[in-house]
Amino acid sequence: MEKLSKIGRYQFLAEPFHCDFTNHLFMGHLGNHMLNAADFHSNERGYGMNYLNTINKTWVLSRLAIEMYDMPKAYEKFYVETWVDSVMKYFTSRNFKVVNEEGHVYGYGKSIWAMIDMDTRQPTDIFAVREGLINEYIETSYECPIEKFSRVKVTGEEELLRSINTYYNDVDVNGHINSVKYIEHLLDLWDLDWYRTHFIKRFEIAYVAEAHHGDQLNFYREHREKERENDFNFKITKTTNDNAEVETCRCRVLFSSIL
Structure with missing residues (x-):
């Protein structure tokens, strides 16, 4: 080759x-x-x-x-x-x-x-x-100057913002919920007015467990502090057919304000 x-x-x-x-x-x-x-x-x-x-x-x-x-x-x-x-x-x-x-x-x-x-x-x-x-x-000399992955922390006091069902269009070639679908569903938690004045500066996601067709996804937002008003941590869980709730991933979304 x-x-x-x-x-x-x-x-x-x-x-x-x-x-x-x-x-x-x-x-x-x-x-x-x-x-x-x-x-x-x-x-x-x-x-x-x-x-x-x-x-x-x-x-x-x-x-x-x-x-x-x-x-x-x-x-x-x-x-x-x-x-x-x-x-x-x-x-x-x-x-x-x-x-x-x-x-x-x-x-x-x-x-x-x-x-x-x-x-x-x-x-x-x-x-x-x-x-x-x-x-x-392996290439080690080409620059990728952004910060490394952060540890997305949740305290157990998260607020449930939305639960959604999963369907055909959520499933990818590996047979589980597509990686990017989590991003799209999460970013839908803010309305158009928010996006008129805010730009997605950084998005992070760490996958914990696979979710599959028919699982319900639950989006929990960590309590935000005043000094982090544009910086959000999330936990996403799945509710399976036997009503068990299992964490699937954690996310961080950092916005910058549009002047």
């Missing part, structure tokens, strides 16, 4: 119906573009899902942080660059950079991925795949 560059670069278009009422790309669609770039990058280099599925393995997203300075506008072309900067036995770290043709940087992303067995749903040894091929594509 031909040795490719360690950094992948993929062009996307901010399609108008993927943009919000401000004419900017939805955060959820940007997240999808990042995940697509990760899929393209890993498949081209031989350790993506196209190969993994033939040996009953797949990649699942464990953590994602997106930090933006601004968002692509409708009809703008932009690139998502992506590269792996570290690999451990069960997890790998992948970065993203969102940039246009003129070199303007919209923002960055960081992510953690696990390789799992499709039957047991448990992590499996990444280095056992194609004799550790992924090691040949």
Whole structure:
């Protein structure tokens, strides 16, 4: 197999119906573009899902942080660059950079991925795949200057804001609720008036357990302090058919005010 560059670069278009009422790309669609770039990058280099599925393995997203300075506008072309900067036995770290043709940087992303067995749903040894091929594509010198993942804390005094059911459109190729659907559902907790005066500066999500079709998702907001009025922590749980409530992920959303 031909040795490719360690950094992948993929062009996307901010399609108008993927943009919000401000004419900017939805955060959820940007997240999808990042995940697509990760899929393209890993498949081209031989350790993506196209190969993994033939040996009953797949990649699942464990953590994602997106930090933006601004968002692509409708009809703008932009690139998502992506590269792996570290690999451990069960997890790998992948970065993203969102940039246009003129070199303007919209923002960055960081992510953690696990390789799992499709039957047991448990992590499996990444280095056992194609004799550790992924090691040949680790890039440590390309800059991703955003802060590392923060520890999203909840105190047990969270406020339940909304519960929603899950349906066909929430489920992805891995058979569980799509990673980006959590982002979209969470960002729906604020109304249009809020988004007229606030910009999503940073979004973080840490996945704890899988949710599936038919599970109810419950969105809990941590009590916010006055000095953190634009900074929110959330816990998302699932209520299963037997009425058990299990935590699925934790999120942080940091807004900046639009002057």
